[in-house]
Amino acid sequence: MRKLCAVWLVAAALACSQSETTAPPPLAQTPRYFIVGKNPTQTLGRNPQKLLPGFGVVVVEQWTSGGERIGRTSLGREVAMKDVRPAQPSRFAGVHLDEAHLDFGWVVREGAPVFADPALGKIIGRKPRYARLSLHTANGPQGYYHVAEGWMSEADLRVPRLAPRPAGIVDGEPWIDVDLPTQTLVAYRGDIPVFATLVATGVGAEGTAFATPKGIHPIRGKLVAATMDNLEHTGVVPYSYEEVPFTQYIGRVALHGAFWHDQFGIPRSHGCINLSPSDAEWLFSFTKPLLPEGEKEVSAKSGTVVRVR
Secondary structure: OEEOOOOOOOOOOOOOOOOOEOOOOOHHHOOEEEEEOOOOEEOEOOOOOEEOOOOEEEEEEEEEEOOEEEEEEOOOOEEEHHHEEEOOOOOOOOEEOOOOOOOEEEEOOOOEEEEOOOOOOOEEEEEOOOOEEEOEOOOOOOOEEEOOOOEEEHHHEEOOOOOOOOOOOOOOOEEEEEEOOOOEEEEEEOOEEEEEEEOEOEOOOOOOOOOOOOEEEEOOEEEEEEEEEOOOOOOOOOOEEEEEEEEEEOOOOEEEEOOOOOOOOOOOEOOOEEEOHHHHHHHHHHOOOOOEOOOOEEEOOOOOEEEEO
């Protein structure tokens, strides 16, 4: 199904049958992702299409013709493999929680400094991006967190925050909280957080086309893979991605895996909630509607609640 990362077009007038379900296929079994390189290219054969730098394709078959390596994508397009490069999906993964505490944060800048005393500016160490650090309770200067070795700027950390469940959520019911200021997502069962991770949400100001809409949104549709582009629009920066993994629509935007970037913890999208591929896969299994056995997509009138704040 070809989709703009916006409206779930098959809007879920019909609730799905919640029969025996099966987990989505692991990422290791999905076709390989490639990214168009620095220069635009065109698909081969009849009706050539222009592919711009950064577009993502899924190559499902390769062969050699006239000494040149050719690939066929999941949409049936043929591309010269010299014009694309293998994608390097993020290996970042969130954390499953054993206790109902969110006393940690992730580093979002490579080589983020650790200070003995922020007032003196003396750097005593550095932390790699995506390191997860325990936070300690201590009085200190505003704008800094106390970690094991010293102090770190809050600008270099993303710290998830506990939130009360929305009205109507019963004990033990799964729901998801997306916190835009911290670029974090926490999955709950009732009042208990069970999983936390980083996301990349919309780059636009609130109320604009590229913003992630705030509010309470039930999941209306889920697809194991959904092709997304905005090529029918004019006056916008174009994008096109084949087989976006583990897509869950909540109205005009979706939660989904992003194989084309590794910038979680920083706004990056056109409004969707980007997740690392492994996080998207886990959340796909966590939420309702459940995926009927043998199916690749499902819709419902009202699935798991996602609150964006």
